[in-house]
Structure formats: structure tokens, C-alpha cells
Amino acid sequence: MRTFLCLVIVGVVVGSAAHAWADEPPATQAATQPTTLPTWKRERDVIYARTAATALTMDVFTPKQNANGAAVIVVVSGGWASSHEALNTPLIAVFMSPFIRHGYTVFAVVPASQPKFTIPEIAENVDKSVKFIRANSERFKIDGGKLGIFGGSAGGHLSLLQATKPSPGKRLSLNALERASGNVQAAAVLFPPTDFLNYRGDGKNIMDDPALEPFAAAFDFQEMDAQRHKLMPVSHRRHTEILRETSPAQFITKNTPPCMIIHGDKDELVPIQQATIFIDKLKAQGVPAELVVKAGAAHGWGNVDVEIEQMAVFFDKHLLGRDKGKESP
Numbered sequence: 001m002r003t004f005l006c007l008v009i010v011g012v013v014v015g016s017a018a019h020a021w022a023d024e025p026p027a028t029q030a031a032t033q034p035t036t037l038p039t040w041k042r043e044r045d046v047i048y049a050r051t052a053a054t055a056l057t058m059d060v061f062t063p064k065q066n067a068n069g070a071a072v073i074v075v076v077s078g079g080w081a082s083s084h085e086a087l088n089t090p091l092i093a094v095f096m097s098p099f100i101r102h103g104y105t106v107f108a109v110v111p112a113s114q115p116k117f118t119i120p121e122i123a124e125n126v127d128k129s130v131k132f133i134r135a136n137s138e139r140f141k142i143d144g145g146k147l148g149i150f151g152g153s154a155g156g157h158l159s160l161l162q163a164t165k166p167s168p169g170k171r172l173s174l175n176a177l178e179r180a181s182g183n184v185q186a187a188a189v190l191f192p193p194t195d196f197l198n199y200r201g202d203g204k205n206i207m208d209d210p211a212l213e214p215f216a217a218a219f220d221f222q223e224m225d226a227q228r229h230k231l232m233p234v235s236h237r238r239h240t241e242i243l244r245e246t247s248p249a250q251f252i253t254k255n256t257p258p259c260m261i262i263h264g265d266k267d268e269l270v271p272i273q274q275a276t277i278f279i280d281k282l283k284a285q286g287v288p289a290e291l292v293v294k295a296g297a298a299h300g301w302g303n304v305d306v307e308i309e310q311m312a313v314f315f316d317k318h319l320l321g322r323d324k325g326k327e328s329p
Helices: 002-006 027-032 084-088 092-101 119-135 154-164 210-219 236-245 273-284 305-320
Strands: 040-051 054-063 071-075 105-110 147-152 186-190 222-225 230-233 259-264 289-294
Touching: 040 119, 054 084, 054 092, 054 119, 071 092, 071 119, 071 154, 084 092, 084 105, 092 105, 092 305, 105 119, 119 147, 119 154, 119 210, 119 236, 147 154, 147 305, 154 186, 154 259, 186 305, 259 273, 259 305, 273 289, 289 305
Parallel strands: 071 105, 071 147, 147 186, 186 259, 259 289
Antiparallel strands: 040 054, 054 105, 222 230
């Protein structure tokens, strides 16, 4: 499993041939595949926050043609482990190109990573990135009210958590970053965990799941003990509370934005049950929701650009108001 995580970005293996994710596609490939490999401008290492003396960064990819003013935030995380180096692998160009071809500015957000940080801290990083993007929408030439979010596996979990539990903006603050909210207007994700307290079945705690072992550090929740002046493991009761607080399916309301999940029906790591309970709760609240089942697929598959294209169309519908059948520029 650890080897697998070294080969993925946001939990997705791209089976198609791809070039290195440089500042723009190589001229030869861009010329021969203009529809699949669009051109873009890349701004590297934009610092969106700092935590524990660590700079948190994102790379910004702006389409050179047909920018539509909306944005897709890509949460770079697999197994709640994140690395900026993942953005320079040969797998990424085909992976992100559908979004850019549809005209979206792509913000590849690298949150903090386990084992140093746990899920609540990583989720807080994602929220800070959304607020930063919205507060700087004029700088990036986007509409701060048209933000989609995407990720796969752990990145999908963090994306749905952002969609269901965004931080509100402080309207009276003099600081633009504090005034910005963490709201997103749509989410589209691949095979995400959604409910840690009902994992594989009702009432089944993920901590009892044997598949958790490679990711256990992300669940090693600790809090400051005021009397001892040091971090201490939380109680079992508090641990369960945090699991609930970080389960997107527990926080769905009628105000949750439209969501799409694509999930393989043979996924043994993150069961498709996690997708169905989330989508069912969305529909019960009257929220637009789409579940696409990938027949015979496990946790990750080749040629994922086909699914990313579906997600770009989903964002077109819910961020831009385009008809599903209408082709993008």
C-alpha cells in the first residue's frame, strides 16, 4: 500500500501516456494533441498560509485560451499524505488537462501531510486555501463565487469535508482573508471516504478496519493538555467525536453544494458504500447529486482522464450554468 501511494496523486493512477507537468506542455505534444493537452501559465509555490513554521503552498495553472473565470481547486493528497513533488510527475498533465481545456483556472493545493499532521489539521489547511483563493480572486482573474473542488481518495474526502463544513467569513473584519468564506459551489471527487463512523456498514468504526494501518498516523489525534503543557492523546470518547467532525456525510444539509462521486464497485480499500451513503443523504436534502459507478474498478484505474472530463462537464453545469450536452470551448 505504501508503494501504491508513491505512485499516485490525490489517489488516482493515470494510465494514459503523459508528459512531465512543466510550465506548459511540450510544443510537440501540444501541437499533435491540442484538444487533450491545452496550454497554460503556471505560477509555482504560491504561499497561502503558514502552520507550525511551515509554508503551505499551491501551484496555479491559468489557461492561455478560453479562460471562463471559474476555478477548480485540486486537493493534492493520497492517504492524507501530500507532496509538492507530486505536481512534477509525468502523470499530471493528462490528469488536469480536461479542467484547463474547459477554461478553468486550476489551483493545485498541497496541504500539510501525515504523519506530522492529522486529518483535522490537514482539513483546516484546505479551508485556508479556499479562503485565500477567494480573497485573491482579482489577482487570479477569477470569480470568487464560482469555485469547484476536486480530489481523489483522501483528497476526495478533504474536498467533500470542505463542501459540507466550510468556515464562514467574518463579515466585519478589516482583513480580506478573514472576510472570505470557505464555501465552494460544487464538488466532484473520486472514491472518497465519507463517514468514519459507518465504514463498510452501519456503526462500523474505521479504527477497527484492517485497511487503516498504512494511514493510522492521520488518525493519531492529540490535543494540548493545559495542566501538563504538552500534547496528549485524546480520550476514546473525544477520538470518536473527532471522527464524526471529520466525516462529510455527517454534515449534509440543504445548503450543501452539488456533488458528484465516481467510484469503482470493486474498491476494497474505500468501499462504494461510502459513496452511496453520501449521495443518498444529498438526495434526501434535495441537493443535486450524481453517483457514477465504475464497473469492475478497484481503488484507482487507468485512463482516469475520461472521468475527469465527466467532472469538468459537471462543473460546467453547476458553476457556469451550461447545459450538460454543450461542448466546452
